Amino acid sequence: MDQKPQAVAEDPAKLAEFQARIDRGESIEPKDWMPERYRRQLTRMMSQHAHSEVVGMLPEGNWITRAPSLRRKMSLIAKVQDEAGHGLYIYCGAETLGVDRADLIDQLLDGRAKYSSIFNYPTLSWADMGVIGWLVDGAAIVNQTVLAKASYGPYARAMIRICKEENFHKRQGYEIVATLANGTPAQKAMVQDAVNRWWWPSLMMFGPSDTDSPNSAELLRWKVKHKTNDELRQRFVNLTVPQAAAVDLTLPDPDLRYDEATKNWEFGAIDWAEFHEVIRGNGPCNRERLEARRAAHENGRWVRDAAAAYAAKHGAASATNAA
Amino acid sequence: MTNDRPPSTDTQGPLWEVFTQEEQGAPHRHAGSVHAADAEQALQNARDVYARRGEAISLWVVPADAIVASTPGDAGPFFDPGNDKAYRHPQFYKVPRGVRGL
Numbered sequence: 001m002d003q004k005p006q007a008v009a010e011d012p013a014k015l016a017e018f019q020a021r022i023d024r025g026e027s028i029e030p031k032d033w034m035p036e037r038y039r040r041q042l043t044r045m046m047s048q049h050a051h052s053e054v055v056g057m058l059p060e061g062n063w064i065t066r067a068p069s070l071r072r073k074m075s076l077i078a079k080v081q082d083e084a085g086h087g088l089y090i091y092c093g094a095e096t097l098g099v100d101r102a103d104l105i106d107q108l109l110d111g112r113a114k115y116s117s118i119f120n121y122p123t124l125s126w127a128d129m130g131v132i133g134w135l136v137d138g139a140a141i142v143n144q145t146v147l148a149k150a151s152y153g154p155y156a157r158a159m160i161r162i163c164k165e166e167n168f169h170k171r172q173g174y175e176i177v178a179t180l181a182n183g184t185p186a187q188k189a190m191v192q193d194a195v196n197r198w199w200w201p202s203l204m205m206f207g208p209s210d211t212d213s214p215n216s217a218e219l220l221r222w223k224v225k226h227k228t229n230d231e232l233r234q235r236f237v238n239l240t241v242p243q244a245a246a247v248d249l250t251l252p253d254p255d256l257r258y259d260e261a262t263k264n265w266e267f268g269a270i271d272w273a274e275f276h277e278v279i280r281g282n283g284p285c286n287r288e289r290l291e292a293r294r295a296a297h298e299n300g301r302w303v304r305d306a307a308a309a310y311a312a313k314h315g316a317a318s319a320t321n322a323a
Numbered sequence: 324m325t326n327d328r329p330p331s332t333d334t335q336g337p338l339w340e341v342f343t344q345e346e347q348g349a350p351h352r353h354a355g356s357v358h359a360a361d362a363e364q365a366l367q368n369a370r371d372v373y374a375r376r377g378e379a380i381s382l383w384v385v386p387a388d389a390i391v392a393s394t395p396g397d398a399g400p401f402f403d404p405g406n407d408k409a410y411r412h413p414q415f416y417k418v419p420r421g422v423r424g425l
């Protein structure tokens with residue numbers, strides 16, 4: 001069977017009825033008819049999103065043993081655990097499209113699948129835990145709040161669940177940032193350094209500019225997306241600039257200025273060459289992340305095997321008892 | 324999906340659908356699914372995935388392939404018997420003006 005992406009000839013009447021359902025604001029459910037391309041696009045988006053949640057545990061998981069207090073450690077463990085949950089919610093949604101989670105995970109582990117480029121940057125100091133919660137989860141919230149209205153029901157429902165949990169992630173991050181920003185000069189310098197390193201990668205999280213985003217028009221027409229990458233990026237910048245000012249931190253962009261006419265914070269040019277390099281696998285931590293993920297998967301194999309063996313034995317025993 | 328190799332053998336167990344009851348007296352509602360080797364593990368996984376913040380006071384897990392569902396394609400004729408019976412609704416019946424408590 002040839003499964004390479006290719007144009008499938010769809011029944012024009014069905015296609016029109018599908019678009020009409022979307023235009024009426026109806027949600028598409030797993031057993032409903034959908035164009036093959038819609039199924040593929042959603043499978044791609046949802047699996048990449050799920051992978052991002054899972055890989056996203058790694059940069060922060062690094063710091064659990066080094067958290068500066070028990071309170072911070074408990075919060076960080078809970079946050080990382082949530083990200084595992086987010087991955088599972090979205091894998092569960094993706095499986096309703098007819099794919100197997102084990103295959104999706106295989107694609108992640110052998111490097112065929114993509115995940116958010118942000119997680120290929122290193123976490124160099126404790127301040128990074130604060131800045132990730134504030135900026136990275138903050139950017140994810142902007143994205144996910146809109147995805148909670150996506151036309152595919154299982155994706156939208158997973159997003160609603162996730163959005164409820166993300167606010168804790170952002171606030172615990174901002175609390176760390178505010179504490180360090182009000183701390184000693186060394187602490188303040190540490191958090192400013194983290195902001196300087198994470199700001200631009202956070203802006204890249206919204207994906208390529210609208211002028212360079214081949215999938216956008218289709219995803220907007222299908223109401224998988226409701227806003228373009230650039231619109232969401234602008235919303236994030238507008239939200240974040242005052243939050244930085246409130247704790248007396250600067251954002252590393254000399255071109256940042258408020259435009260009275262548009263009410264937007266205009267920002268400087270994004271280094272798209274860097275973005276594409278990281279996507280291509282040449283970010284600072286791509287290799288390390290995948291190796292850590294593979295090791296975690298392999299180290300967990302005995303647990304899955306033991307559970308399967310127990311289930312087989314237990315199932316056989318109860319079948320004998322019943323007989 | 325682009326996939327030239329055989330499907331994974333590391334299946335992580337069969338799929339279970341998860342239903343949560345959010346509070347006393349509320350119905351169980353579909354929350355999502357988990358993979359698990361058996362029912363006991365499915366319950367534990369469901370708790371860890373869908374009830375980390377007291378979202379549930381009761382959980383059901385059901386083997387996904389045990390669920391029988393109506394098909395969207397037949398939804399029209401299938402639900403038709405219930406759609407054309409206005410006389411099953413109280414608004415169908417006329418009540419003389421001024422009569423209360425009906």
Ligand SMILES: [Fe+2]
Nearest residue numbers: 053082083086
């Ligand atoms: Fe998340």
Ligand SMILES: [Fe+2]
Nearest residue numbers: 083137166169
């Ligand atoms: Fe998060």
